[in-house]
Each structure stands twice: as C-alpha cells, then as structure tokens.
Amino acid sequence: MSQIAWVPQQEQVKKTKLYQFMKKHGFNDYSTFYQQSIRNIAWLWxxxxxxxxxxxxxxxxxxxxxxxxIAKTRWFIDGKINVSANCLDRWVEDPAARHRLALIWEGEDGEVKKYTYRDLWIEVNRLARGLVQLGLKQGDRVAIYLPMIPENVIAMLAVARIGAIYTPCFSGFGAEAVTTRVNDCGAKLLITADGFYRRGKVIAMKEEADRTAELSPSIEKIIMVKRLGRECPWNPDRDIEWDTLMGSSKALSPCVTDASDPFMIIYTSGTTGKPKGTVHVHGGFPIKAAFDAGYCMDVGIGDILFWVTDMGWMMGPWMVIGALMMGSAMLLYEGTPDYPQPDRLWKIVDRYGVTHLGISPTLIRALMKHGEAWLSSYELDSLRAFGSTGEPWNPEPWYWLFEKVGKKKVPILNYSGGTEISGGILGNNLLQPVVPCGFSGPIPGMDADVLDEEGNPVRGEVGELVLRQPWVGMTQGFWKDETRYLQTYWDRWPNLWVHGDWVKVDEAGFWYITGRSDDTIKIAGKRLGPAEMESVLVDHPDVIEACTIGVPDSEKGEVPVCFVVIKETGKEKEPLSTELVRFVSERMGKALKPKQVFIVGDLPKTRNGKILRRVVKAAFLGKAPGDISSLENPQSVDMIKNLAKSCSK
Incomplete structure (x- = not known):
C-alpha cells in the first residue's frame, strides 16, 4: 500500500485554478471530473x-x-491563433497587466536582467521587424542555438509572431549535432551567441555556429548575440549582430496563423539514426503547456516559475509558454545550479521568491551529497510546489527534497510525458494526495491505460503505457517523416498511442513509472524495470547514482548488469562491487541478482540530468549508441567501452 506523504488542505484546494474550473462546471470530486474529461475530450478543451x-x-x-x-487528429478547425499574441499582446493590452514581471534572468557571473510584459513585447516586436527585413517569411525555419539568456525567449516569440518556425538547439551541442537539426528542417537563419559561462569557464558558441553554416547549405545568415563581448570570427557577408538587426519598437501585428500551422520543430534523440523532429502547432503545444502549468501545477499571476533546464529540451519552451500564457513570470539561469557553491540554486529561489521550482531526481541526488548545511541560510518560504520530470525517482532523494528542502509542506508534483506530448501524461496536482516517487494518475484529458503484452488492461503489475484518445498538444508528426512517426507510436495496437514507458498502477490507484519499456529486462521470464534495481542500489550508503541494463545470457535470456557512481570513502572497488551484488540480491531475491556491479566515475547523462540507459547498454555491448549529441559528458561512454573491453580479455 502506498504511503501518502502530503495531503492538500481544503483551504489550499479551493484557491487553485483547477478546483475553480471544476466548480464552474459543477464538479466537486476530482475523479468524477477526470472521467468527464476523457469521456468528452472536445468539451474539455x-x-x-x-x-x-x-x-x-x-x-x-x-x-x-x-x-x-486518430494519429492525424486536427484541432480547432478553421481557428486562427498566434502563440506570440497569446503570450504577450493580450497582457500588454491590459493596463493592469502590462507592467507585470514576465522574465527574470540571472547569469552565472551574477548579472541580472528583468523584463515586464511590455518590455518583452517591445523586444519581440523589434526582432520580428528585423527578421521580416531580412526576408524571413511565414513557414521559413530558424534554428535558435543560444544559451539560457533573455534573447532566447525573445527569438522564439519573434519567429512565431511572423509565422515562421523555430527549432531550439541545446546550448551544449557541438556543430555536428546542430547541423543534423538544421539540415533536417532546412533552416535559413541560425541565431547564436558569442558564448556563455558554465562553471566559470567561457563556452564558445559562434565558432560552432560557423562550422554549422559551412556544413548546412540552407543557412543564409547567422545572427549573433554579444553575451560575453569576446572576439569572434566574422563573415561580413553572412554574419549580423543582434543589436544591428533589431528594428523599430513599433508594434508588428502577429501573423494570421492557422491553429494547425507549425511554430516549432523540436528534436528528440533517436535510439538509432537521426533525431526525430516533432512538429508542434500554434493551437497545440501552447494550450497543453499552459493547461499543465496553470491548472495542474497552479502557476498563475504573481507566481515565478523556474525550471532547471535548457531551451533545447521540451521543458524550456514549456516553461516559457506555460508561464506567459498564464500571466506569470519565468526565471532563466545561465549556469550550473551548484556553482560556484552548492547553494546556488537555493540562493536563486530565495532571492527572487520562486514559487514553482522544476528539477530532476539526478539534480537532487547531486545536491544532497553536499549535505543540509547549504540549505541553512535560506527560508525558501516562497515555494508552493516542486515540479519533477525526466526520470523515475528513488526514495532517498525524494524524501530529502520533501523533508529537508520543502520541510514537508511543499508537494513534489511528479510529471511525466514527453516532447511529442507537449507536456504530461501522468502527474500530481494540488487537489490530491502525493505519494513518494509516484503519480496520482493521468492528467485531465489524457485517456491513459496500462496494457500487458496481449493488449489487455492490467493493474498491480507492470505494463505498457498507452493513450486511447487524442489530446491537445499531440505532435503533428515528425518533420517530413510521417512513416517513422506512425511506426514509432501507432503500429503496435490499432488506434492506440504506445508511449514507450513501463508503468505500474498499485492497489490504491497510484501510478509509478519503472523505466522505458525498451529498457525492460526479462530475466528467465520475469520482467524487471531497471529503476527498481537502481532504487535499491542508491539506498546503499556508498552509492550516489546507479544505472541497470540487461545483457544477453545463454541460460536466463537476459541478466542485469549495474553501473554505480560512489561516494569518496576510500573503499576498494572490488570488495565494494561484490558487496553491492549481495546487497541487491538480499533485497530483490536471488533470482534477480545482478551478474555484476561496476563502479564508474560518471554515467552518460543529458544536461537536465537524465541518465541514458540505451547509451550505457550500447557502449557495454560494443554496439552503435545512436544519437549521443544530447550528452553532457560523452567521455563517460568511452569509460564504459573500455570497461567492457577489459572484461572480455
């Protein structure tokens, strides 16, 4: 039975936007409302x-x-809407809202900028005029390769304003990864910066952008923001400074875009082959992102939303659009959350009064190893909710965040969906109890179910997460690759979206993600979600992080092999490795005992903290790892390859 950690107070519940929406339509009970939301999805949206x-x-x-x-569902037929107008213009036209705070930015070096809705609207109009003067037209593509600076937000909204399409690129990418995305979507412009700060070091970007332009025939111009003021290579026939491009602040009417017109192509890493360019439209992603932020997480006027992410990941655009569509403010931070000291994240939350803080379990594991002392200087009393996405939790960091940081008063709103979803499938909200590491269930409008291998609904055991009906925000496919889109999500069972997550619903009705279904290990007929074994491993006092993969075995079909990052205790690796095998066996049973536990210095992960099991598995088995452009630490892959070679000798 799930142990409930947080229960909403009735006076809190009544203040939420979701409760008020329910009451408006005659619902007092969340479960009844949810059933109506999937019984009549047209009514809901x-x-x-x-x-x-x-x-x-x-x-x-x-x-x-x-x-x-169902795979080609169209939304808001004949409706004309522009995301830029709904993020900015409707607030600027309201005298009570135009001077409200919209964006706070802090650089790693301590520089701070703040924008009201009117300030941001002016900058977006200026850039939009400049882009039009460059000859950018509706439907043209623009690659945005910028750090977490205000110009990133301005560029996104300006491109959308004129009806063009942007593709956000992770700021840590090298030229090859940016080139893959630019060439796939045929971008005409590349917006970049001279560089940014990360852990006190200058990370150059313009040079990578130049290499991209040389490899990308479609690029006509590079627009560069002077973030650092450093000397960069310059091609006067191609390169334009951001400040030079900025046109008149006179309002430029938003382009009349159809609800089904694309405004963003955001790429997700493919297991093999090229990344998938998910297409999102004006009448889709913005509405889903705003609903999840505003109704499920209760982000609204006066709130400050800060998600530790990058614009190259879905949660970056989600934060921008979710905050602005709901009339609140977002906070952007350029650097790493534990630099120059481990309290940097808490200092930012305290200084600006952040109300909604979005993190990943990996980030919390990294911060908790520094101890509670770094929290002692901060009240953190502005926090109303933690958001968490990217990977499954294990109990120790979940409780650390809930008890030590949130003082058992701030709920952790677990949130899981994906780039193709525009937000969440499963989540928590402020109306229902919260259990450690789990979800209260599907988000309104998301008709989710869990199926066994034969396609039958299951409870109490692990199965495939599917969606039975379409939803606002569903990707309109992969850019110029409809076949791959249909094969990826719609081919297994008729008219069912198969998400690729392995999920379990317990007897109390709480949902848990145990990992990606293609990561699932089948040991002598028993299915194991890798997150289950990883949770056991990180419960060991010496282990910081863990990753479990399945490797072929002649007797059992597959056996688990684990990789762990340990604390610096001075213990010898070989005895500790043996101890960890025994530790898992005692807790999970001998049938699920790992074949081996390897101690490594680092695990392959993205900047937002997601450990990529598929990359670990490919490296260990000597196979092609697929797209690894999102990795922050590619050297970790070579470490695992070398480890595998030493084992085979």
Missing part, C-alpha cells in the same frame, strides 16, 4: 481555451476532427 481567455484571430468552428484517423 473547448472549455479550457475559453477559461484561459485565449485570443482567436478567427474563432474555430469545431474542436477536433479525426476524419483521417
């Missing part, structure tokens, strides 16, 4: 966009159309 007060250039005549099949 019709009422949501009305409740949000979205501005339609032309009203839609029909909420959704599935005439071409």
């Amino acid at each position: 019709d009422e949501v966009v009305k409740d949000m007060g979205l501005v339609w250039i032309q009203p839609y005549r029909q909420v959704l159309d599935m005439a071409d099949g």
